Amino acid sequence: MQKVYIEAYTSILSFGLAYDGLSTMEKLYGKSIIIADREMVEEKVDDILIEASESDVAFLVVGDPFGATTHTDLVIRAKKLIVEVKVIHNASVMNAIGACGLQLYRYGETVSIPFFTETWRPYSFYEKIQRNREIGLHTLCLLDIRVKEPSIESLCRGKKCYEPPKFMTINVAIEQLLEVTEAHGASAYDENSRCVGLARLGCEDQIIVSGSMKDLLHFDFGPPLHCLVIVGELHPIEEEMMEFYKVK
Amino acid sequence: MQKVYIEAYTSILSFGLAYDGLSTMEKLYGKSIIIADREMVEEKVDDILIEASESDVAFLVVGDPFGATTHTDLVIRAKKLIVEVKVIHNASVMNAIGACGLQLYRYGETVSIPFFTETWRPYSFYEKIQRNREIGLHTLCLLDIRVKEPSIESLCRGKKCYEPPKFMTINVAIEQLLEVTEAHGASAYDENSRCVGLARLGCEDQIIVSGSMKDLLHFDFGPPLHCLVIVGELHPIEEEMMEFYKVK
Incomplete structure (x- = not known):
């Protein structure tokens, strides 16, 4: 090489x-x-x-x-360009999420939650979560990562300056999720809906905590990366795993 | 250890x-x-x-x-039993399937296709595929693996004898998929629906071929393991990858 x-x-x-x-x-x-x-x-x-x-x-x-x-x-x-490519596969959050005990084949479409700004509050993930929940599936929410984003100031001045890196916490994700569902009459989920928050998945200091959105809203998960699962219908074996990870 | x-x-x-x-x-x-x-x-x-x-x-x-x-x-x-468990994550077909070029976040619920027998022909995966297709999502089909299945004869005689291992090919999977959709008036998909067949994913001799169900029905993918994706709506970048893998 x-x-x-x-x-x-x-x-x-x-x-x-x-x-x-x-x-x-x-x-x-x-x-x-x-x-x-x-x-x-x-x-x-x-x-x-x-x-x-x-x-x-x-x-x-x-x-x-x-x-x-x-x-x-x-x-x-x-x-x-006829450049030969050899791929070596690796674990990913898309399958390592299995660690929380919810079966991988019981997930619906994955959604991404972007940072809301004053002027940009896209609600498009809501419909996907709603569809998953209607048929009892879990939803993996991937949380926004902003690295090397040019600062607005630098865009205006035409020279490259970057915002400091920003990683969405589970807390911010839940805050945004609740804002969106309230705007929709809380039909897909609400603050009592069951979730699992995962921080630093696969690391020695990973944290997995299950509880309602309200329970996890102020739980301190520590440093990034965070992700969140909105739980669908539970099989008995999944229910048991949720109990192990229940918020204290 | x-x-x-x-x-x-x-x-x-x-x-x-x-x-x-x-x-x-x-x-x-x-x-x-x-x-x-x-x-x-x-x-x-x-x-x-x-x-x-x-x-x-x-x-x-x-x-x-x-x-x-x-x-x-x-x-x-x-x-x-309070036995400490340490998990080391690994690649899995659930994410390695990304190799075919369809984006992981555009998959719906995964389905399993079991071997049909004379008396057992479960059609339950059909509804899941239909739901995925209605909203334009891809469907990963995991194909049956039968290893160490006690033979019916041995069950009757009360001593352990096993059937030889059996791995479902993409061809058999498509045959069964077409049987099921025909029984439903071919509303979710038909022999012209686009698929990707993958054999020995991640191995040196892996094969990835895209085409209609009809195209792949008799294509020889070689030894196991096989899996199949029923393609949903394509983004331009996915379309390009499908072209690379198009059946000759």
Whole structure:
């Protein structure tokens, strides 16, 4: 392998790129690793592909290699340039979520909850949750990650300045979810609906807590990444797992 | 780690337990590995848990550790016996399916297609596929695996004899899917509906082919495991990937 990139904006590495994580990986692989930030992946990916057409290049991602559209796009570009792609699969929140005890085949469509702003409060995830709940399915909610977002100020001035990274907490997600359902007459779910909050899934210090939205609204889950499941109908074995993780 | 088990009936190890796979793993870990077959997992699991309460025991599975209900059940039993469980996540068909280029968040509920028999032809997966298709979502179909099934003859005679292992091919799955939709007036899908067939996903010799059900009905995908996606509405980037994998 001549070059190793790691993509660092659609997720975060649990042991921290900014701290010792990267050097740990570099020691393990015996290679230096180049961090591919949003700018590089979105604007300079053709340079990486040109390298890959002449030598072996690894492109590491956190989670599943096809978890983000941007990675599928990379594969398409490679195929068009007749650059051979070999994929090594990995665990992802899409299946590691099984840790909370709800069966993977009982989930409906996954939804993404974006940070609401003063002027942008999209409610489109509501309909998907409602459909899942109508047929008793669980809903995995992926919470917004904002890394390397150009600041509005910098956009106006035409030079690149970035907002500090922002990761949505379970608390903010529930706050937004409740705002949306109230606007709809709370027909799909309400503050008494059962949820499971998961923080740092797969890490040594992961936390899994089940309870009503109201219960979890102010629960401190600690550092990112967080995700949330809105629970559908429970099978007995799922019910037992929910009990183990019940909020104290 | 004092003892290492590998569960060998809810899936198959791609490099083959029966051949060199097991010894390759034993060499890698420097430990002998005990194959836990269906009988052991379903009937003697308490013995494993008793060992685990006194020493470190590893229980390996193929795919995600929570992919099968039987594994969640094992965790519940362990928790009840206050045996500490540490989970190491892994790729699973539930996310590796991303390899075909359809976005993971655009899948609806996953369905399982069981082998039809003369007397047992359950049509229950049809309704789920229909619901997914009504809202434009893809459907992952997991195909039946029958390993260590007691033969009917042996059940009658009261001694254990097993049927040879049986893995459903994409061809049989499509045949059954078409039988079911015809019985329903072909309202959810028909032989012209677009699918993706995947064989040996994640292996060196994996095959991914997209086409109509009719196209794939007689396509030879080779050895197991197979799985099938019934395609929903396509985004442009998904459409491009489907083209790459189009049946010749």
